[in-house]
Amino acid sequence: MEIKYISENKKQFLDLLLLGDESEDMIDLYLNRGDMFALYDGNLKAVCVVTQEDNTTCELKNIAVYEQFQKQGYGAALMHYITEYYKGKYETMILGTGDVPSILSFYKKCGFELSHRIKNFFTDNYDHPMFEEGVQLIDMVYLKKSLK
Numbered sequence: 001m002e003i004k005y006i007s008e009n010k011k012q013f014l015d016l017l018l019l020g021d022e023s024e025d026m027i028d029l030y031l032n033r034g035d036m037f038a039l040y041d042g043n044l045k046a047v048c049v050v051t052q053e054d055n056t057t058c059e060l061k062n063i064a065v066y067e068q069f070q071k072q073g074y075g076a077a078l079m080h081y082i083t084e085y086y087k088g089k090y091e092t093m094i095l096g097t098g099d100v101p102s103i104l105s106f107y108k109k110c111g112f113e114l115s116h117r118i119k120n121f122f123t124d125n126y127d128h129p130m131f132e133e134g135v136q137l138i139d140m141v142y143l144k145k146s147l148k
């Protein structure tokens with residue numbers, strides 16, 4: 001398994017990025033300023049993007065594993081790698097996600113805990129209703145993890 005830092009041509013990973021964030025307009029808002037990492041195991045399996053939010057906080061904006069390779073440890077491996085990568089650079093990693101039990105369970109297994117919630121984020125910021133596993137996304141749930 002190899003994890004590469006991607007500095008150029010980040011849009012080549014758009015198919016994967018759209019699994020984690022279905023709006024290309026939203027992706028464009030953070031892709032250039034974000035650090036991108038791609039995980040290869042033979043071929044490409046997963047990507048993620050992390051931005052600097054302030055001097056002490058970074059934010060995981062997107063993480064996605066190709067559907068046929070999910071639940072095989074790639075997401076956790078990428079998460080472990082970026083946690084180590086940012087230790088000493090920031091104090092906290094945050095992320096925002098839909099209120100979806102399976103996704104929350106993945107992040108909790110990766111060491112994240114509940115931070116706060118932004119009411120009606122998905123209904124206010126997207127032009128169409130969004131569903132994940134049959135549940136409409138309404139609030140954005142913020143999670144945090146200490147990097148100390």
Ligand SMILES: CC(C)(COP(=O)(O)OP(=O)(O)OC[C@H]1O[C@@H](n2cnc3c(N)ncnc32)[C@H](O)[C@@H]1OP(=O)(O)O)[C@@H](O)C(=O)NCCC(=O)NCCS
Nearest residue numbers: 019020063064065070071072073074075076097102106109
């Ligand atoms: C969420 C995602 C990145 C997880 O990556 P993954 O490679 O499938 O997860 P892993 O195999 O590394 O799982 C790590 C742990 O989380 C758990 N987990 C992963 N997906 C889960 C799910 N859908 N439901 C419940 N638990 C889950 C695993 O069981 C595992 O726990 P274990 O160590 O006790 O076995 C991946 O499923 C994905 O790309 N989903 C689509 C994109 C997406 O929703 N991204 C998040 C945007 S907010």
